[in-house]
Amino acid sequence: MSISTAPAAEPAVATTPPSPVRRSRRPRHAREWWFGALLVLPAMALAVTFKLVPLIRGVITSFESSSGFGDSSFAGFDNYTRMFDDPVVLASFRNALLVVATLPVWIVVPLVLAVLIHQRAPGWKFFRAVYFVPYTIAPIVVGIMFRQILSPDGPINALLRSVGLEPLAMEWLNGQNSALFSLVAVALWSFFGLGVMTYLAGLATIPEEVLEAAYLDGAGFWRRLFAVVVPMLRPTVAYWSVLCASGVLIWLFPLIYALTQGGPGNATMLPEYLVFLTTFQFLDRGYGSAIGIALFVFVAVLSIFSVRHMFKEGTRKPR
Amino acid sequence: MFRRRLTGVLAAGVATAALLAGCGGGSDAAADGPVTLKVLTWEPGGTEYWQQVKTAFEASHQDIKLELQSVPFDKYPEVQGPYITSQSGPDVMANNAGLELFDRRGAYTPLGDKAAEINKDLVTYSGACEEFDTSKPCYGVPFSYQGNVLYYNKDVLTEAGLDPENPPATWDDFGAACEAVKNAGKTCLALGLSGTFPAYWDFPEIARNYLTEDDIRGLLNGTLSWKDPKLVQVLEKLAEITTKGWTNKNAPSITMLPDGADIFQRGDAAFAGTIISDAVNWEAFGKALGDDKLGVTRWPTINPSAPLAGKFSGIEGAVYGVTKWSEKKDAGLKFISWLAGKENGELWVKYAKGQPLNKNVDPALLPSSPAFKKIQELIAEPTLHAGVMLSGPEADALARGWQQITLGQLTVDKWAEQMQQALERSPTKKQGN
Numbered sequence: 011m012s013i014s015t016a017p018a019a020e021p022a023v024a025t026t027p028p029s030p031v032r033r034s035r036r037p038r039h040a041r042e043w044w045f046g047a048l049l050v051l052p053a054m055a056l057a058v059t060f061k062l063v064p065l066i067r068g069v070i071t072s073f074e075s076s077s078g079f080g081d082s083s084f085a086g087f088d089n090y091t092r093m094f095d096d097p098v099v100l101a102s103f104r105n106a107l108l109v110v111a112t113l114p115v116w117i118v119v120p121l122v123l124a125v126l127i128h129q130r131a132p133g134w135k136f137f138r139a140v141y142f143v144p145y146t147i148a149p150i151v152v153g154i155m156f157r158q159i160l161s162p163d164g165p166i167n168a169l170l171r172s173v174g175l176e177p178l179a180m181e182w183l184n185g186q187n188s189a190l191f192s193l194v195a196v197a198l199w200s201f202f203g204l205g206v207m208t209y210l211a212g213l214a215t216i217p218e219e220v221l222e223a224a225y226l227d228g229a230g231f232w233r234r235l236f237a238v239v240v241p242m243l244r245p246t247v248a249y250w251s252v253l254c255a256s257g258v259l260i261w262l263f264p265l266i267y268a269l270t271q272g273g274p275g276n277a278t279m280l281p282e283y284l285v286f287l288t289t290f291q292f293l294d295r296g297y298g299s300a301i302g303i304a305l306f307v308f309v310a311v312l313s314i315f316s317v318r319h320m321f322k323e324g325t326r327k328p329r
Numbered sequence: 330m331f332r333r334r335l336t337g338v339l340a341a342g343v344a345t346a347a348l349l350a351g352c353g354g355g356s357d358a359a360a361d362g363p364v365t366l367k368v369l370t371w372e373p374g375g376t377e378y379w380q381q382v383k384t385a386f387e388a389s390h391q392d393i394k395l396e397l398q399s400v401p402f403d404k405y406p407e408v409q410g411p412y413i414t415s416q417s418g419p420d421v422m423a424n425n426a427g428l429e430l431f432d433r434r435g436a437y438t439p440l441g442d443k444a445a446e447i448n449k450d451l452v453t454y455s456g457a458c459e460e461f462d463t464s465k466p467c468y469g470v471p472f473s474y475q476g477n478v479l480y481y482n483k484d485v486l487t488e489a490g491l492d493p494e495n496p497p498a499t500w501d502d503f504g505a506a507c508e509a510v511k512n513a514g515k516t517c518l519a520l521g522l523s524g525t526f527p528a529y530w531d532f533p534e535i536a537r538n539y540l541t542e543d544d545i546r547g548l549l550n551g552t553l554s555w556k557d558p559k560l561v562q563v564l565e566k567l568a569e570i571t572t573k574g575w576t577n578k579n580a581p582s583i584t585m586l587p588d589g590a591d592i593f594q595r596g597d598a599a600f601a602g603t604i605i606s607d608a609v610n611w612e613a614f615g616k617a618l619g620d621d622k623l624g625v626t627r628w629p630t631i632n633p634s635a636p637l638a639g640k641f642s643g644i645e646g647a648v649y650g651v652t653k654w655s656e657k658k659d660a661g662l663k664f665i666s667w668l669a670g671k672e673n674g675e676l677w678v679k680y681a682k683g684q685p686l687n688k689n690v691d692p693a694l695l696p697s698s699p700a701f702k703k704i705q706e707l708i709a710e711p712t713l714h715a716g717v718m719l720s721g722p723e724a725d726a727l728a729r730g731w732q733q734i735t736l737g738q739l740t741v742d743k744w745a746e747q748m749q750q751a752l753e754r755s756p757t758k759k760q761g762n
Contacts, residue, residue, distance in 0.1 A: 077756045079413040080435035097750070162579045183582040184736060271523050274581040275733035290406040292721035293432045294756045295414070 065306070072299035079293055089300035099301060101276040102284045103308065105190055109258050109280065110312060112194050116254040117247065119198070120205025125235055127206070128213040129221075138210070145203035149261070153268025156196045157183070160269075183270055189277045193269060197262050205250055212246030213239070248319050255312045259305065281305040364660045365394045369409060369419035371402040373473065373607040373647045374681025381676045386667055393660045402608070403524075409433070412652075420655035421664055426456025426475075426645040427717025428549070430468055432757050434459070437468040437650035438658060447666045451686045453711070454669075456645040460549065461713065469650030470665040472673055473606045474684040476643040476714060477530045478707060480614050480700070481624040485599040489513040496626045500566070503629040507575040510599040519598035520576040521589030522735065528727040529716035530585075531602055533642040534628035535566045536715040538635045549718040551758030555748035564730075564741050564748070566631055571735035581732040594618065602628065605708070606646055606683035611700035625700045627707055643711035645686060684708065720758050726751035 075085035093099045123141060127134045144152070159165055160182040167179035182192040216239065224238045240247065263282045266272060272279035272287065281301055289298030372379050376399070383395045398419060400408045405423075412418030413436040422437075424430040430437075440447065444467035448454040452474060458467035483493035489509040497503040507517035520527060536545070539559040547553035553560065571580060577592055590609045593601035594617035603609045615623045630638045649668055651661035667673060674687030678694050684704065695701065719727065726747050733739035739747075752758060 075756070078432035078435060079410065096754070097747075157583075161583070181579060181582065184579070186736075186738065189582070270582065271584075273523055273729055273732050274736055275729050275738060286407070287725065290410045291725060292754070292756070294754075297756075 068299045068302055068306075071295055072303045074296040074299075076293075076295045079295075082296060085296055089297045090304075092297060093300060093304060098276055098279060098284065099281075099304075102279045102281045102301075103304075105276075105278065105280055106259055106305075106308065108190060109194055109262070110255070112191075112198075113251070113254055113258065116198060116202070116205070116258065117251055120202045120250070121209050121240075121243075121247070122235070123202075124206045124209030124213060125231075125239055128210060129231075138206075141206045142203035144200050147200070149200055149264035150268050152196060152200045153265045156265075157269055160192055160196075184274055186275070186277045189270055189274060193262065193265055193278050194258070196269065197258070197265055200265070201257065201261060205254070208250050208253075209243065209246060212243045216242050252313050252317055256309045259309055259312075281308070363392050363394045364657050365396050366421060366657055366660050366664055367396045367398060367419040368649075368664070369398050369400065369412070369422040370647070370649075371405050371423065372397075372399045373402075373423070374677060374683055378676060378680035381680050382668075382673065385672060385676060386664065389672075390663060390667070393663065395664070412436075416654045418654075419652060420657050420661045421649055421651055423647040423649050424469070425717065426471060426648050427461075427714070428720055428757065429717065430457060430648050430650075431459060432721070434466075434468050436652055438653050438655075438661075439466040439468060440470075440650075441466075443662070447669050450671065450688050451645075451669060452688060453643070453686070454645060456714075456717065457648040457650075460546070469648035470669045471645030471648045472668045472686055473646030473677055473681075474643060474686045474708065475604055475606050475646040476641055476708065476711070477534055477602060477628070477716075478605055478641075478704060479534075479600055479602050479626050479628050480593065480611065481600045481626065482593065482596060482598065482618055483622045483624050484618075485510060485513070485515050485596065486624075489515070489599065493624060496624060497629050498626075499633070500629050500631040504573060504575070506599070507573070511574065516577045516592060516598040517575045517600060518570065519589045519592035519601040520571070520580040521583040521585035522571075522580045522728060522732045523582055524584045524586075525724045525728045526585040527589075527602075527731070528719065528724045530604065531567065531570070531628075532563070532719070532727060533715035534602065535631065536560075536563045537628075537637040537640060537642060537712065538566070538631040539563050540715065541636055542713055545713045545715050545718060548715060551720075551752055551755065555745050555752055560748070561741065561745050564744050567731060568734045568741055568744070571731070572737075576735075581735050605704050606681070610683065611698060611704065612682035612696070615698055615700060620698045620700065623698075623700045625703045625707070637712045640710050640712035641708045642714040642716070643708055644714035644717055646683070720752070720755035722751040722754045723748060 071082075072089055073085060073087070074082040075088065076082035123137070127138050127141075131137075147155075161167075162181045162184075166182070170176065170179040180188060183189050220238060220242070221234060224234045229237065259280065260282055262280055263286070266278055266280060266283045267286075270278040272283050282305060285298050285302045285305065288294050288301060292298075370379065379397060379399070383397060386395060387393065409422060409424075412422070413433060416436075424433055444454070444458065445463065447470055448457075448467075451471065454467065454471055455461040455463050457469045457471055459465040479496075481493070481496050486493040486496065486506070489506070489512070491497075491506055491509055497506040510517040539562050540548070544553055544559060555561075555564075570576060577583075577589075577598070580589070583589060585603070586609060590601060590603065590613075592598045594614060596618060601614070605611070611623065611625060627639070627641070632638055649665045651658050651665060655661050669687065671687050671689040674685040674690040675694055677683050677685050678690055678696070682696055682701075695705075716724075730739060730744040730747050734741070734744060
């Protein structure tokens with residue numbers, strides 16, 4: 011839309027009506043504003059109803075104390091102070107930090123695979139479909155499936171034994187650290203296809219000539235990846251990073267539910283599962299909400315840097 | 330024009346509201362046709378039994394239709410929780426007797442004086458009443474009898490050189506039998522520690538050797554400390570089950586149902602400690618192994634002189650109560666009263682192959698399986714079931730601690746400390762409710 015600011019060709023005379031520009035400007039603006047608001051309204055209503063209201067409700071509940079599913083009373087900050095003395099809560103957040111430490115893998119592995127597909131490595135069409143298939147399987151099914159695969163006498167250990175790697179055959183879901191990293195590996199298997207697709211969408215925006223030029227200049231795969239692709243793909247990498255940073259802490263629930271139930275001991279206990287456990291198994295709604303809010307803050311802090319970066323990238327003026 | 334439109338919109342609104350009110354249908358009094366009663370259940374006893382319940386109840390109560398919402402047992406709390414917090418949903422709901430029911434009692438209509446009247450022919454219904462005291466408020470009606478026994482595979486015992494007609498009766502004998510079974514290349518006790526089932530099932534069988542009924546009530550009220558020497562001894566013996574190598578090695582990472590039970594059903598283990606009714610009972614094992622190969626016994630005794638050592642940890646199965654928010658309370662009451670009756674008791678025996686709670690069930694209908702007959706002997710001397718006295722945090726800490734003990738990551742003293750912390754975190758017990 012543009013508004014003409016050119017001077018009038020003829021001097022105004024008494025009979026000339028007031029400037030048509032000035033007369034139509036306000037109603038037109040108002041109409042556009044209302045039209046825009048109307049378009050945004052459904053999304054706003056959904057966001058308020060299903061995001062903001064539950065969040066506020068969660069905050070309110072976190073200040074309540076309840077016995078079972080009965081009535082509740084105001085508990086002040088008790089639920090929050092309790093968390094600092096609760097070894098299970100502390101263990102769950104320590105595990106969350108360990109999971110977050112695996113983020114580089116979540117970001118780099120799909121990127122490498124996406125670039126290989128983008129460069130039409132042998133079998134690229136096949137792999138483009140294959141990588142996405144795990145993402146289409148319901149996580150709860152993935153969990154049940156991997157419980158069999160990772161069992162002491164399961165196919166992974168059988169394979170390791172058959173190729174002479176007996177010492178590497180272990181009880182994947184039994185150890186303090188092996189259980190958590192097995193869980194993360196299963197989650198990565200399940201979700202990395204989404205990353206590959208996201209990166210492929212980003213790669214489609216990079217002009218072919220740029221990559222070809224780098225190739226002709228003698229840049230190898232890794233050089234092209236880090237010197238050309240990554241800088242040009244920064245917004246996509248940032249988007250995927252934010253998704254992963256929050257995702258690794260909320261995607262794992264169905265897998266924990268099906269694979270380990272937080273065990274052995276608290277080895278795979280993550281805050282998201284603890285919220286469920288505290289609320290529905292321990293019937294402690296207030297405390298469950300407080301843990302949920304703590305997780306929300308944890309994820310927000312983790313994501314804020316990437317989101318800020320994305321915002322800067324998005325609002326940067328072209329040079 | 331605008332007025333006409335507005336009138337039209339209002340008329341449509343009124344019509345829609347009237348239609349919705351009609352669909353919602355609702356109170357007992359205003360019903361023009363049969364009342365539809367929504368029942369939330371995990372179908373203890375299986376789908377076939379519940380189909381029979383629906384058919385038989387509706388046939389004798391033409392004015393009531395049942396709408397069963399069946400949820401898998403392990404998903405039940407997450408479906409039921411939102412119903413309770415929003416005070417809406419089913420007219421009748423199930424919960425296990427004991428703390429699980431007491432914790433959710435705010436969702437149920439207390440039965441008052443009707444409790445004794447409805448339950449008059451039941452062997453027991455105290456697990457549906459606060460503190461297992463029938464003089465206190467009761468919240469629902471049970472119809473099955475539940476508890477724990479030790480099943481065994483006679484073939485595996487024979488292979489190990491043991492007498493299948495005389496299973497080990499003491500803790501030491503059990504240890505010796507396990508060594509023999511291991512030497513024969515099989516697992517002694519099939520177990521899956523991921524999840525709380527073994528915490529509910531195995532704990533009371535050890536606890537009977539150390540606790541009195543007063544102690545068990547102390548456990549219910551949260552007054553018995555987990556650092557009490559009696560409870561520490563219970564934990565020590567639970568620990569022995571896995572640390573002495575009596576179980577499958579992957580026990581910490583698998584669930585009892587179905588994984589642990591599968592090991593036993595495949596014929597790879599000598600023993601399995603599970604329940605007498607519902608999901609995995611003598612019938613399921615009998616089908617898998619053959620009725621003639623299935624034995625059943627009491628858990629081995631650790632301390633024969635303990636007052637409860639020779640008793641059966643008995644408890645009602647699922648308890649069905651009418652929800653506080655139901656607008657069809659009369660119909661709900663009729664249904665749960667029927668559940669406790671002789672007719673349903675007989676359906677329970679016939680289709681679910683479970684132990685009935687109603688005393689008037691025709692004995693001729695009882696299964697003729699040797700295992701079922703043995704169960705009749707074992708349940709003759711019941712006592713309180715210590716497992717259902719555990720709060721959610723305690724049952725969870727018991728299960729997780731046992732996993733850690735098995736993996737050598739925890740000492741029994743530390744386990745007792747964790748149990749005490751869990752007790753103190755338990756909202757119900759902490760507040761003395």
